[in-house]
Amino acid sequence: MKRTLTLLLLCAASTQAAVPAGFRANEVAIWAAPVENDSVFDAWRADTPVNPASTMKLLTSWAALNRLGPNYRWKTEFKSDAPLENGVLRGDLYWVGRGDPRLDSPRLAEMLRQLRLRGVQRIEGSLLLDKRAYSNIGSADGFAGDADRVFTVPPDTHLLNLKVAWLRYGFDGGKPAVQLDPPLPQFTLDNQLQAGSAASCGDVRQHVKVAVDERTIRVSGKLPQGCDGAANYVNVLDINSFASQSFRALWRGLGGEGPAAVGVAAAPAGARTLLQQESDPLTDVLTDVNKHSNNTMARSVLLALGMEQPQSGNTLDDAVAQVRGLLQSKGLAADTLVLENGAGLSRRERISARLLGEVLRDAARGPYGPELAATLPLAGEDGTLRKRLGSFAGSLRMKTGTLDDTRALAGYWQAPSGQRLVIVAVVNSPRASELTPALDAAVGDVIRRYQASLLLAP
Structure with missing residues (x-):
């Protein structure tokens, strides 16, 4: 009891923060609090609505x-x-999309292979995309x-490969080769690459130039041998x-024939399901969302909330209602909350450092705290x-956020003793890009001060 009271007093005293070093008073907002009790360790402009970017x-x-x-x-059906x-x-084949954010060419190819195994060899009618899952x-x-x-790239019911095709490079008989993945019938690939003499590849984009018109993807430049296996989108x-x-x-x-045409239409009420495929689980998607800050996937996750609990007929509004x-x-x-798309790819979104911190504290105390924490980048090790x-390294997991002014x-x-500290630090300033080192230093300062308070507590 005495230790808890001492820690609460130390934490309460720490909320009287000064402007973090390197910042003007109105450039930064900070909120830090322990998971294991309801105190607040540090706060500066914590109730001010700020643009959080990808956090x-x-x-x-x-x-x-x-x-x-x-x-x-997510489920995809034919x-x-x-x-x-x-x-x-x-007749027609309906592709019923529900926004699987991880649907890619290999998975679609496997679905089509299964469709063939179930007896479909030729599609006499059209391929029709059923896009009713999203209204907005x-x-x-x-x-x-x-x-x-x-x-x-915006989310979509029929998002595939994040709408990205890849140019994959190699060598055939010593000559540079390039392939389009997936192959797109509308485009002819014009390979004008020459063999390059650079000692290493690095980023393949520094060696190649890609030009696209309505019918042709033209690839030129000098490709070093070290770029064998490289790719760019x-x-x-x-x-x-x-x-x-x-x-x-x-x-x-795969040897299939047809379809005769493509279009967009809703599947008839009496249509039977020829094939249904499930996506990877949400936790895998959230790893892409948070470790690699994938905007399209994050927006797909938010829309899934509205898609699964439709109320108003507006998918986005229903999703925001679920969050609120x-x-x-x-x-x-949630007075400070403004949601545009849930990804932070927004000039309008707002949240206070306190509200975002309280969300993280609630998550850490809840049944899915380990799942959420596992999706966050590890300091000095992975992701952003x-x-x-x-x-x-080994003790800090944080989501990053980056916009022009954020x-x-x-x-x-997490302390060696197992106690955890939630930290939220947001910079909104025209100087944001040059303040990144100061932001990291401010977070480090909060951690060191909190660690010292743990050592002082009896």
């Missing part, structure tokens, strides 16, 4: 684990109301200049075209924290 993904992850469960899986006669599907995917306004970048086509062309290429590669309802049930005031805060860190530090 907002932690709120989305917490809500998904609580509402959907760690083993939640349906038809047409008869199957002697290997011929005498939300927005990420303010990123038009990055429209060709992978991190801005190319962002082409809209989502529906990418999915349907990938289907056609994979289907024909969960916060209310936990007694966490691989080259940062290495002096705390740098953020949020996660957990």
Whole structure:
């Protein structure tokens, strides 16, 4: 009892924080609190709404684990109301998508192989994409200049390979070779590569130039031998075209015939399920979301909340309602919360350091605390924290956040004794990029002071 009281007094005293070193008073918000009691160790502008950048993904992850469960899986189905006669599907095939964020070409190819094993050899009708699972995917306004970048790809019911095709490089008889994965029937690959003499590859993009028009992907440059096996992505086509062309290429590669055309339509009420495939579990998706800060997947996770609990007919609004309802049930005031897409890819999203910290503390105390913590980057070891805060390797797990005017860190530090500290630190400033070292130092200072308070407690 005496130790607990002493620790509470130390923690309470520490909330009278000064401006962290290197910052102006209005540039940073910090909240730090132990998991094992209800005190607050440190706070600076903790109730001010701030743009959290990608640390907002932690709120989305917490809500998904609580509402959907760690083993939640997205389902993809192929349906038809047409008869199957002697290997011929005498009508349309409906691809019912529900937003599997990890659906890729190998998994789709396996689904199509299973479809063939179930007797479908030729599709006489059309391939029709059933996209009813999402009525509204939300927005990420303010990123038009990055429209060709992978991190801005929006979620979709029929997202495949994150809508990214890969150029994979090798050598054939000493000559540079390149393949498009998946093959897309609309495009001809024009290989103008020459053998390069560089000693090593590094980033293959420094050796090659890629130009794309409506029908051709042209690859030129000088490819060193060290780039054998290297790859870089190319962002082409809209989502529906990418999915349907990938289907056609994979289907024909397996020996299938058809479809005659492609389009978008809802599967008839009486259509039977020819094949159903489940995704990887939610925890695997959240690892991609948090360790590698995948925006598209994070937005897909948020939309799953609305998709599974439809109320208003607006998928995004229903998802946000699920998050707010969960916060209310936990007694966490959401006055500072503004959600645009749940990924932090937003100029509008806001949350206070205190609210995000209380969410992390609730998570650590709940049944899925270990699952959430395991998705966070390890300081100095992996993910987006691989080259940062290495002096705390083995004890610190934090999600990073980066936008033009934002740098953020949020996660957990664990003492050798097992006691845990939640830390949220957010910089909103035109100087954000140059303040990253100061942010790391501020987090390190909080940890060292808290560790000292543990040693002082009897």
